[in-house]
Amino acid sequence: MQTRVGWFAVVAMLVALACCGGDASTRLDDDDPAAAAREAELRALLGLPDRAELPYIPFGNPPSAAKIELGRRLFYERRLSGNGTQACADCHLQALAFSDGKALPVGSTGETLTRNSQGLANVAYAASLTWASDGLLTLEQQIHIPLTNDNPVELGLTDGVRDSVLASLGEDPSYAQAFASAFSDGAVTLERVIFALATFCRTMVSRGSxxxxxxxxxxxxxxxxxxxxxxxxxxxxxxxxxxxxxxxxxxxxxxxxxxxxxxxxxxxxxxxxxxxxxxxxxxxxxxxxxxxxxxxxxxxxxxxxxxxxxxxxxxxxxxxxxxxxxxxxxxxxxxxxxxxxxxxxxxxxxxxxxxxxxxxxxxxxxxxxxxxxxxxxxxxxxxxxxxxxx
Ligand code: HEC
Ligand code: HEC
CATH class of the missing domain: 1.10.760.10 (Cytochrome c-like domain)
Incomplete structure (x- = not known):
């Protein structure tokens, strides 16, 4: 059965993520004896190079290997767009450090956006997301936008098609299994899609120049x-x-x-x-x-x-x-x-x-x-x- 994540739940989630910036369970405190062990574990999960600091990870979305792998799959998944034509990776190409080489990208329904696709290297450390926002402070808050916005359309997972797209992913046994490994059960919800994508993007750390x-x-x-x-x-x-x-x-x-x-x-x-x-x-x-x-x-x-x-x-x-x-x-x-x-x-x-x-x-x-x-x-x-x- 599908759990439907309505707007209310999404807004509640965004508010929750926005308000918990100072939560000690994910923010490192050098005086905490358990902190070193936790840091080592998180660093290994995210695959951080030695020189890189541990990024801020918002409360409520701790990384796991299964979540990273699911996020990677979703990042390249064209079924995540309303009309099945576009994935995150179509505007964020690895060979171009996850930018797209165009002045302005075109969304899944053919609308030209007004801003240049950003590279995603080290995006985990950005204090605010996108070219100019003081309100999008976590990847979880930001990734909601390319998935669902309708002005302009990016992936176009707008209200009318969202439930059917998420349901069809849930009917794919390999996705149901991947969601079950990453979360407590196999339900495919918008919040879980966002959490997995954010966790994958958090691993995109580049320090090898x-x-x-x-x-x-x-x-x-x-x-x-x-x-x-x-x-x-x-x-x-x-x-x-x-x-x-x-x-x-x-x-x-x-x-x-x-x-x-x-x-x-x-x-x-x-x-x-x-x-x-x-x-x-x-x-x-x-x-x-x-x-x-x-x-x-x-x-x-x-x-x-x-x-x-x-x-x-x-x-x-x-x-x-x-x-x-x-x-x-x-x-x-x-x-x-x-x-x-x-x-x-x-x-x-x-x-x-x-x-x-x-x-x-x-x-x-x-x-x-x-x-x-x-x-x-x-x-x-x-x-x-x-x-x-x-
Ligand atoms: C006053 C702050 C400031 C200074 C000084 C500054 N930059 Fe920038 N830089 C910015 C901002 C803000 C942007 C983005 C502006 C925009 O897109 O409208 C930017 C954009 C850029 C970009 C484009 C990056 C991209 O991904 O599109 C490059 C490259 C860059 N700056 C290099 C430099 C270099 C080299 C210098 C010194 C000669 C410099 N900047 C000085 C603030 C600054
Ligand atoms: C149609 C092209 C397009 C698609 C599809 C797209 N993006 Fe983007 N992405 C952009 C543009 C353009 C920006 C800059 C937006 C802004 O400044 O308002 C951006 C910004 C971002 C940022 C913020 C980067 C930073 O440095 O602050 C992240 C993270 C991101 N995208 C991840 C994703 C993910 C994950 C997906 C898939 C769910 C996705 N994008 C789909 C074009 C796209």
Whole structure:
């Protein structure tokens, strides 16, 4: 028999996950003698490399091997879309660090989305999810959206088709068995689908780049050009590290030792429609959620790990190459010369003070691009743990 998860239950689940940020049963406490053993067990389950911190795991969805394996299967499962045509993996491709290579993706019913598909490497550590939200603080909260939203449609598991899709998965004996292994019984519910997917995404940890080998003591892992690029990236002329810092090159960060998520949003001068700092009306970033006019154009700084694989760039995919991105910062913002979104982002009143024009030679720009290339982890994009199950 199917357990139907209605909207009420889903909302209750999201509220429960949102409210339990400080729960000690999943947050690590260094004074707790059982913590080391628990950490070791969780690290082994998630397959964490030694250098990686334990991510924050919300109360109520502890990982298990069976849940990870089920989540992997569901990630590649096209039957999870309303019309059977699309899986998570169609917009999140492993070879591209789980981005899709397009400026803007198209959902299962043919609607073009307004935002660029994000890479998912190290998504377990993001303090907030998506390009600009201060309300989606866990993978469990976020994954609900691509599954069920209808404006725009992604997978299109909308109210009308949800029950029949979940029921048909439950009628597949191998899924019933997989759900029974991952949860207490074989019932296929939306909440369980989300929990399994979130657990799988939490295992997508990437720390095997040339830069990591360099940090671990192998001075030859970076070329001299890449070392120059690192110096510039972490220097006060280029200023990159102010917003792209820490082990993931983003200030938006949370691991198991953090009491609270460290939220981070900036306006980096991509637009200045009409000269008042506005972004195109269909996507003004955090402002669309908060309604605070100061929040126009605020977006989360993306992690830069594997960024060489996730072109094109920015929330709307409007910068084609990494060189173009670095040139954007050298110019102190972007001039959109004509068209409906015309405006000089360099003069935006809402732009962060950290984005201002500076002098840089072509060789220095190349060096920063070469450094960003050194953040690519080729083991991650070929690791069979993340590939489609046979
Ligand atoms: C039609 C393409 C598409 C499909 C299908 C899709 N996604 Fe996404 N995904 C996106 C886009 C676009 C974003 C950025 C959304 C935003 O900023 O509003 C995103 C963001 C995410 C994020 C947040 C990443 C971050 O860094 O904050 C996660 C996690 C994610 N998707 C997982 C999934 C899972 C799991 C599925 C399957 C249930 C899925 N996606 C299906 C396009 C897609
Ligand atoms: C004021 C904070 C800030 C500074 C300084 C900054 N960035 Fe960013 N960066 C951001 C934000 C925010 C975004 C996303 C903006 C958007 O999509 O609208 C971003 C996007 C990017 C992207 C695109 C990533 C992707 O997945 O699309 C790259 C690459 C990047 N920055 C590199 C750099 C480099 C290199 C520097 C230094 C020259 C730098 N950033 C300086 C905040 C900053």
């Amino acid at each position: 040339a830069y990591d080998r360099y940090l671990a003591g192998d001075a030859s892992a970076l070329t001299s050009e890449q070392k120059l690029g690192a110096d510039l990236f972490f220097g006060e002329r280029f200023e990159c590290f102010h917003c792209h810092n820490g082990s993931l090159f983003t200030g938006s960060y949370r691991d198991a030792r953090d009491e609270e998520p460290r939220l981070s949003f900036f306006n980096n001068g991509l637009y200045n429609v009409g000269g008042d700092g506005s972004y195109p009306r269909y996507d003004q970033g955090l402002y669309d959620l908060t309604g605070n006019p100061e929040h126009r154009g605020l977006f989360r700084p993306p992690s830069l790990r594997n960024v060489a694989l996730t072109a094109p760039y920015m929330h709307d995919g409007t910068i084609a190459t990494l060189r173009g991105v670095v040139e954007h910062y050298v110019a102190g913002g972007r001039l959109v010369a004509d068209g409906p979104y015309a405006g000089d982002g360099r003069a935006s009143p809402l732009k962060s003070g950290l984005v201002r024009p500076f002098d840089a030679s072509p060789a220095e720009i190349d060096a920063v691009v070469a450094f960003l290339d050194a953040l690519t982890d080729l083991e991650f994009v070929s690791d069979s743990r993340f590939a489609a199950p046979e």
